[in-house]
Amino acid sequence: MGHGGGGSSVGLVQSAVKAYNLRDASNWWHDVNDSPIWQDRIFHALALLYGLVAIVALVQLIRIQLRVPEYGWTTQKVFHFLNFVVNAVRAAVFIFRRQVQKLHPEIVKHILLDMPSLAFFTTYALLVLFWAEIYYQARAVSTDGLRPSFFTINAVVYVIQIAMWLILWWKPIPVLLILAKMFFAGVSLFAAVGFLLYGGRLFLMLQRFPVESKGRRKKLQEVGYVTTICFACFLVRCIMMCFNAFDKAADLDVLNHPILNFIYYLLVEILPSSLVLFILRKLPPKRGITQYHPIR
Secondary structure, eight states: HHHHHHHHHHHHHHHHHHHHHHHHHHHHHHHHHHHHHHHHHHHHHHHHHHHHHHHHHHHHHHHOOOOSSTTOOOHHHHHHHHHHHHHHHHHHHHHHHHHHTTSSHHHHHHHHHHHHHHHHHHHHHHHHHHHHHHHHHHOOOOOTTTTHHHHHHHHHHHHHHHHHHHHHHHHHHHHHHHHHHHHHHHHHHHHHHIIIIIIHHHHHHHTTSOTTTHHHHHHHHHHHHHHHHHHHHHHHHHHHHOOOOOOOGGGGSTTTTTHHHHHIIIIIIIIIHHHHHTTTTTOOOOTTTTTTTOOO
């Protein structure tokens, strides 16, 4: 009997320890979230990471410009320039995150937090456009409609978003705020499908090239990695936006969710941007004196 009692006491102690540890872990999460010092530290860490990505994008843009100064704004240059702008704006917003939260009217806060996300979509949609052009050119299909489609899609996305901002400014309707987040989840899903469609097609097409093709393996890896990273990033963004819209605990637009902000922005913007900039770090080839006709 004595042993039985001893066993149950040990079990109770272990249960109590487990419960205490769980409460301790939960307390740690709440302590960090509710501490203004930790909020500022995490937001400033995000600002630093965004700043570093912005610098890398700017350096890469300057390197490309020095390598091929005779070209105007190529897709590659625009991609790096937009990456620089998105990350620099995000860095500035996170440096002044506490002040941004206090801005009035409240719509200004939403614009400052959402506008870089829209620009991020445009930046990576440009990559999809670039791949679509390569894919159709290789198949000898006309690419005339691709750029107008790219501009039309972006214009529609921006017009809908601006209309939502204007309505929210006029009358802050909670349902419209949910709709705005769901709209952005839809835009992210659209981008993910775009990467899967054109990245996947280009990858399969490159696979069919002769094995000895120069640079085939490198290009294959490049397209494969970037497709996987960008598809995952926009899919995670879509899922998180759905939670963000309906679950107060997953709200990213508040100061007291710094850990969630850190995980979210690290996964859907900082990490993908860093990896893509690293994978696409190769400069365009130097041009010989005989090759001075610009590519149309």
